[in-house]
Amino acid sequence: MLEVIAQYWPTFLVGQYPNGPLGGLALTLILAVCGLAASLPLALLIALARVSPFAWLRRISAVLVNVVRGMPLLMLIFWAYFVIPKLTGEVVSGFWTLLCALVLYESAYLSEVVRSGIEAIPRGQTEASRSLGVGYWTTMRKVVLPQALVNVLPSMTSQFVSTIKETSLGYVISVNELTFAANQVNNLVLTKPLQVFGILAIMYFLVCFSLSRGVNWFDRRVRRARAMA
DSSP: OHHHHHHHHHHHHHBTTTTSOBOHHHHHHHHHHHHHHHHHHHHHHHHHHHTSSOHHHHHHHHHHHHHHHTSOHHHHHHHHHHHHHHHHSSOOOHHHHHHHHHHHHHHHHHHHHHHHHHHHSOHHHHHHHHHTTOOHHHHIIIIIHHHHHHHTHHHHHHHHHHHHHHGGGGGGGTOOBHHHHHHHHHHHHOSOHHHHHHHHHHHHHHHHHHHHHHHHHHHHHHHHHHHHO
């Protein structure tokens, strides 16, 4: 295993960069961060629609969430791979195809996380804000959402960790992320698949475990600061 790491660690970390396209762990993290950053605003809108006072808006958002959550991510990736070029009339790279699928998929799951945080806020806060003449949407934006997002931070972190692992499905459309890079190394080595994919498993574990611990520490700091305020 150490021999494989010593010889192929650049491929695991950055793919063929700088002599080729960026890949490996670097591309996996870029996909995960971009996917979460792009899906969070959409998830907030869907969550607000799910708890809005308008029944038609709640129904539409509920259908969207349930349909997306009822599909495996791999199916969404295939749909994006074939549908996006048809809609745009352009050839779309695997990176953008996977990113679009991740954004749609994660926004559905994150919206339910945010919705649960909103519904956990005592109704008395909303009623007090409305009694002061503050509008519904302003109340949600300035009173409810800030508290809800802090409360669901651990759940959002878990979803981000899941996103990192879900990027491995980009392998099926030849996105040069970490799993694809590991398979390239395996094709070069040929005789050490256990070592190669053992390294892959260790890398995923270290990244996800470190992220979970880091955000848990940040969450404790935030809650301690709120308790002292």
